[in-house]
Every structure is written in C-alpha cells, then in structure tokens.
Amino acid sequence: MATFRLQGSKVLAVDMTGDAVKAKNGSMVAYDGQMAFKKLSGGGEGIRGMVTRRITGEQMTVMEVKGQGTCYFADRASEINLVNLHGDKLYVEASNLLCTDAGLRTGTTFTGLRGGASGNGLFTTTVEGTGQAAIMSDGAAVVLRVTPQYPLSVDPGAYIAHQGNLRQDFQSGVTFRTILGEGGGEAFQIRFEGDGLVYVQPSERNTIGGDV
Numbered sequence: 001m002a003t004f005r006l007q008g009s010k011v012l013a014v015d016m017t018g019d020a021v022k023a024k025n026g027s028m029v030a031y032d033g034q035m036a037f038k039k040l041s042g043g044g045e046g047i048r049g050m051v052t053r054r055i056t057g058e059q060m061t062v063m064e065v066k067g068q069g070t071c072y073f074a075d076r077a078s079e080i081n082l083v084n085l086h087g088d089k090l091y092v093e094a095s096n097l098l099c100t101d102a103g104l105r106t107g108t109t110f111t112g113l114r115g116g117a118s119g120n121g122l123f124t125t126t127v128e129g130t131g132q133a134a135i136m137s138d139g140a141a142v143v144l145r146v147t148p149q150y151p152l153s154v155d156p157g158a159y160i161a162h163q164g165n166l167r168q169d170f171q172s173g174v175t176f177r178t179i180l181g182e183g184g185g186e187a188f189q190i191r192f193e194g195d196g197l198v199y200v201q202p203s204e205r206n207t208i209g210g211d212v
Contacts, residue, residue, distance in 0.1 A: 060094040108126065
C-alpha cells in the first residue's frame with residue numbers, strides 16, 4: 001500500500017512500490033523513480049460516477065498515478081491534512097480532496113441544507129474503506145473530537161470534512177431581528193452529535209450565513 005507523508009505542510013509525498021493512488025488532476029509537482037499518469041473520468045468511478053457527479057454538481061477530475069518511487073502533490077499552496085480510514089467513511093467536499101489510496105471507494109451523498117449553507121451545493125463526496133487520504137484546507141486545519149457527551153457546533157463556511165459515526169443537524173438563528181440587521185452575527189451553524197472527528201479550517205468561505 002502506498003505510504004502518505006507530509007513534506008512540510010503544503011506538499012504531500014507518496015512513497016510507492018508498484019502501488020497506485022488517485023489524485024486531483026494536475027496536482028503532481030515532482031517525482032523520482034518511474035511513474036505513470038492516467039486521467040480518470042467521473043472521479044475514478046467510471047461512466048456511472050461521471051453521470052452522477054455531473055447531476056449532483058460534485059465535479060472531481062482525478063488521475064491515477066502508479067509507479068515506483070516518490071511522487072509529490074500540492075495544489076495552490078493549500079495546507080494538507082492526512083486522514084487514516086479504517087473501514088469507515090470520510091465526508092469531504094470534492095474541492096478539498098487532494099489524493100487517496102487507489103483502493104478507497106469514492107461516491108457522492110446528499111447533504112441537504114448543510115451543504116447549501118456552506119456554499120458547496122447540496123451534495124458532497126464520500127471516501128470509504130481502509131487506507132489514507134489527503135485533504136486540503138485554507139490554513140492549517142484543526143481536528144475536533146465529538147463524543148456523545150460533547151457535541152460540536154461548526155460554522156458552515158469553516159467546515160471541510162468529517163468522519164466517524166456522526167449525526168449532523170442544520171441550525172438557524174435567523175429571527176425577525178436578523179432581518180432588521182440586529183442578528184447575533186452567526187446565523188447558521190452545523191451541530192454534530194455522536195462519535196467522530198470534524199475538520200475545521202481557520203478561514204471561512206462566503207456563505208449564506210455570512211451575509212445575514
């Protein structure tokens with residue numbers, strides 16, 4: 001299995017001995033050894049995946065990288081975070097996904113109002129199985145633990161991913177005073193309950209909540 005490691009905080013180094021990974025198309029910045037690059041359609045899920053992603057708007061252009069040596073990946077100097085999966089599922093926006101083990105399965109799932117509020121649409125990408133994935137953030141992300149005793153509320157614009165057995169609820173604090181411009185300044189939040197991890201970046205995307 002390919003080994004993921006960070007070369008600094010903004011470059012992902014993947015050591016391969018005949019293994020393969022799926023990475024964001026065009027994200028290779030250097031490599032040593034022998035590597036082969038192959039563009040994949042539909043996020044590596046074939047024709048069905050390509051159609052699904054076009055319908056959901058969760059577009060993801062991916063290439064397969066296979067070889068012997070070390071391949072280095074980066075994208076617009078974004079911070080990179082490693083995620084270990086042990087048979088569980090990672091929920092992450094397609095634009096934040098840099099690289100995965102080739103054996104991990106990717107798909108799409110409906111996020112409802114949470115996705116709309118975060119400015120990323122109503123669907124998100126899932127990564128499932130056992131292996132490693134690398135996700136990107138605007139600034140160094142923090143990983144926050146959620147337990148049944150300690151639920152967590154997150155700004156939709158700062159959310160980038162989560163994993164584990166978590167239930168999420170969209171919360172709105174919009175009232176008549178908000179309409180009058182006297183709201184509390186944090187009109188929308190995502191509340192996570194259960195047991196798992198939530199990845200939050202120190203930068204907020206433009207969201208509906210940011211305007212009210």
